[in-house]
Amino acid sequence: MQASIQTQELEREEFLPFALPSIGEEEIAEVVDTLRSGWVTTGPKVKRFEADFSAYAGASHALGVNSCTAGLHTALAALGIGRGDEVIVPTLTFCATANVVVHLGATPVLVDIGSDFQIDPLAIEKSISRDTRAIMPVHYAGQACDLDAIYEIAAAHKLAVIEDAAHAVGATYHGKQIGSDRLASAYPDLRRATAFSFYANKNMTTGEGGMITTAAEELAAEMRVLSLHGMSKDAWKRYADSGSWFYEVVSAGYKNNMTDIAAALGIHQLRRLDGFIHARQQYARMYTEAFASLDTLETPIAHADRNHVYHLYAIRLNLERLKIDRAEFISQLKKLKIGASVHFIPVHLHPFYRDHFGYRHGDLPRAEAIYDSILSLPLYPSMSAQDVNDVIEAVHHISSLNRR
Numbered sequence: 310m311q312a313s314i315q316t317q318e319l320e321r322e323e324f325l326p327f328a329l330p331s332i333g334e335e336e337i338a339e340v341v342d343t344l345r346s347g348w349v350t351t352g353p354k355v356k357r358f359e360a361d362f363s364a365y366a367g368a369s370h371a372l373g374v375n376s377c378t379a380g381l382h383t384a385l386a387a388l389g390i391g392r393g394d395e396v397i398v399p400t401l402t403f404c405a406t407a408n409v410v411v412h413l414g415a416t417p418v419l420v421d422i423g424s425d426f427q428i429d430p431l432a433i434e435k436s437i438s439r440d441t442r443a444i445m446p447v448h449y450a451g452q453a454c455d456l457d458a459i460y461e462i463a464a465a466h467k468l469a470v471i472e473d474a475a476h477a478v479g480a481t482y483h484g485k486q487i488g489s490d491r492l493a494s495a496y497p498d499l500r501r502a503t504a505f506s507f508y509a510n511k512n513m514t515t516g517e518g519g520m521i522t523t524a525a526e527e528l529a530a531e532m533r534v535l536s537l538h539g540m541s542k543d544a545w546k547r548y549a550d551s552g553s554w555f556y557e558v559v560s561a562g563y564k565n566n567m568t569d570i571a572a573a574l575g576i577h578q579l580r581r582l583d584g585f586i587h588a589r590q591q592y593a594r595m596y597t598e599a600f601a602s603l604d605t606l607e608t609p610i611a612h613a614d615r616n617h618v619y620h621l622y623a624i625r626l627n628l629e630r631l632k633i634d635r636a637e638f639i640s641q642l643k644k645l646k647i648g649a650s651v652h653f654i655p656v657h658l659h660p661f662y663r664d665h666f667g668y669r670h671g672d673l674p675r676a677e678a679i680y681d682s683i684l685s686l687p688l689y690p691s692m693s694a695q696d697v698n699d700v701i702e703a704v705h706h707i708s709s710l711n712r713r
Contacts (some may be wrong), residue, residue, distance in 0.1 A: 319645050319706055321699055327648035328510035331585065331691045332574070339573040351537065351566045358572035359520070361579055367489035368503075368522035370529035373567030373575075374536055377475040377519040380504030382409040383565050384471045384521055385443070387531040388500060390415050394442040396471075399428035400655040400676045402447045406473050407656045410445070416666070419657045421673040425610040426623065426683075427454035429675075433462055443469040448477035448487060450609065450652070451512065451589075451620035456482050456492060464496045475506035478513055479586045481616035490524035502528060507571070510689075512585055512620050513578035515571035536565040588690035589619040592697050596622055596686065599701040605630045605708040621652055622688040624704075625679060633711045635684055641711075645703045650685045 343354060355373045363371035374380045390396060392414035398407050400419040407417040418441070420432035426449045433444055444463055446454045456472075463470045472487070474480070480487045488503040502525075507518040523529050534540065539562025597608045607625040611617045626635055633641070639649045655676045657668035670677065686700055 319699075319702055321646040324646040325648055325687055325692070325696055325699065327650045327685070327687050328689055329691050330509050330514045331581070331689070332514075333577065333581065335577040335580075336574045339577055340570060343569050343573040346569075349570050350568050352569045354569040354572040354576065355567050358567075358575045358579070361576060362520050363522070365579060365582075366486045366522050367491060369490055369524050370522065370526065372521045372529065372532055372536060373572060374504075374519045374521060374565045375567055375571070376508070376517055376565075377473070377504045377506030378405040378409060379536070379563070379565035380502075380519040380521040381406065381445070381471060381473060382412060383532050383536050383563065384502040384504060384523075384528075385409060385413055385415070386535050386563070387528055388443065388469045388471070388502075390442055390469075393440060395438060395440045396443045396445055397433050397436050397441060398445045398656070399447050399449075400657045400673050401426060401449065401653060401679065402473065402656060403475070403653055404656055404659060405475075406445060406447060407662065411665075415442070416440075417656075417662075419655075419662070419666075419668065419673065421675045422449075422679065423675070425452070425612070426450065426679060427452070428459075430455055430458035430462060433459065437462075437466055437468075441466065441468060443471055445471045445473055447473040447475070448480060449621075450623055451476045451480055451618035452609075452612065453477065453480055453482035453487055453615045460493050460496050460499060463501075464499055469500040470502075472501070472503040474503050475508075475511070475519075476620035477618065478505045478507075478511065479582050479616075480618045483614055488522035493524070500525065500528065502532070507575060507578070512589065512618055513575070513582045515567070515575040515578065518567055518571040518575060531560075534560055535562040538562045538564065585690045586618045589688055590617070592688055592692060593617070593619045593622055595694075595697050596688075596701065600624070600704065603705065603708050605712055606704070619688055621685045623652055623683050623685045626682045626684065628682055630713050631708070631711050632713055635682055638707060638711075639684055641707045642703055645699075645706075647700055647703050648687055651680075651683060652685050653680075655680050 359371045394415040396410045398417045410417040423429045502523040505520045507515040539560030541557045
C-alpha cells in the first residue's frame with residue numbers, strides 16, 4: 310500500500326462497527342416460541358441449553374447464569390472466597406474479573422502478563438502469600454493461557470482455579486475444550502470452575518448471559534443454589550405442574566440466574582458456534598498474512614498447541630516506527646469509517662484500584678507497555694471479505710502515511 314493513495318479513495322460508504330452479533334431465524338423463532346409459552350425466566354429452555362453446553366464443552370456440570378460476571382461471582386462465593394482472602398488476577402482484563410473479588414470482600418492481587426498478553430505463571434508464583442486462596446486466569450482474546458503451569462501451581466499450593474473464559478467459548482488447549490473436565494484430570498483434587506460470556510459481542514451470544522462449568526458435583530450444587538437467592542433445590546420448578554410452592558433459603562444467595570429468553574438464543578447460537586469460529590479464524594488469517602510485511606505493528610501470537618478462536622484480533626503498534634500514537638491511529642481508522650477498540654486498560658491503572666489497593670503506574674510494566682500500543686480490529690462472522698480487505702487497506706495506508 311503506497312502513501313500516495315488518497316484517503317477518500319479508501320473511505321467506505323458505511324461505517325464498519327467494531328463488533329456485531331450474528332442472529333439467525335432459528336434464534337428468532339425459538340425466542341418467539343419462548344414468549345408464547347408463557348415461561349420466560351429460568352425454566353425448561355435453560356435446562357436444555359445447559360445440557361447442550363455441557364455436552365459441547367465436555368463438562369459434567371453446566372449452570373446458566375445472567376453474565377460471565379455473575380458466573381465468576383457465583384463460583385468464588387461457592388468456593389468460600391471472602392474477607393481476608395486474596396485472589397490472583399491478571400491486570401490485562403476487563404474490570405469485572407477483579408470487581409467480583411472486591412464484591413465478596415476479598416483482595417484482588419493484580420499480576421503482570423507475558424508477551425502473548427496472557428497471565429504470566431512466574432508472576433502468579435511470586436504473588437502467592439499465606440492469604441492466597443485462588444487464581445483467576447483469563448483466556449485473553451480467545452486463546453487459552455498456560456493452563457498446565459497454572460494447574461501445577463494451584464495444586465502445589467492448594468489453591469482453587471476459577472477460569473475467566475469470557476473470550477474463549479469454543480477454544481481448546483492441547484485438544485481439549487476450555488471448561489472440559491479433562492483439562493485438569495491430572496489434578497483430581499483441584500477445585501476448579503470456568504465461566505463463559507455470551508454478551509452481545511462474544512463469539513456466541515444470548516444478549517446478556519453466561520455459563521459456568523465444573524467437574525465437581527458438590528460445587529455445582531452449591532453454585533446452583535447460590536445463583537437463585539440461595540433457594541433450595543429445583544426452586545425454579547415451583548410454578549410448574551411438577552413443582553411445589555414450598556422452598557427454603559439455605560444460603561444468602563444472589564439473583565444470577567439465566568432466563569429462558571436468553572437460553573432460547575443460546576441453544577441455536579451454540580449449534581452455529583463452530584461455524585462462527587471458522588469464519589473468525591479465516592478472517593484472522595487474512596489479517597495476519599496481509600500485515601506480515603509491516604514493521605509498524607505486531608500481529609497476535611498464536612500458540613500451536615491451542616485453538617485460537619479470535620474473539621479479539623488485537624494488534625500491537627510499533628510506536629517507535631510511527632509518528633502517531635495509538636489514539637491517533639484509531640482516529641484515522643474512524644475517519645476511514647472503520648471501528649476499533651482497546652482491550653484493555655490494565656485494572657491497576659483504574660482510579661478505584663489505585664485509590665483502594667495502592668497500585669501505581671510502573672507496578673506492572675509489561676502490561677502497561679502493551680496497553681500503550683494495542684488496538685483491536687473488527688473481526689466477526691457477519692463481516693464480508695470486502696470488509697476485511699477494507700480494514701487491511703486502511704491499516705496499510707495509515708501505517709505508510711505515518712511511518713517514521
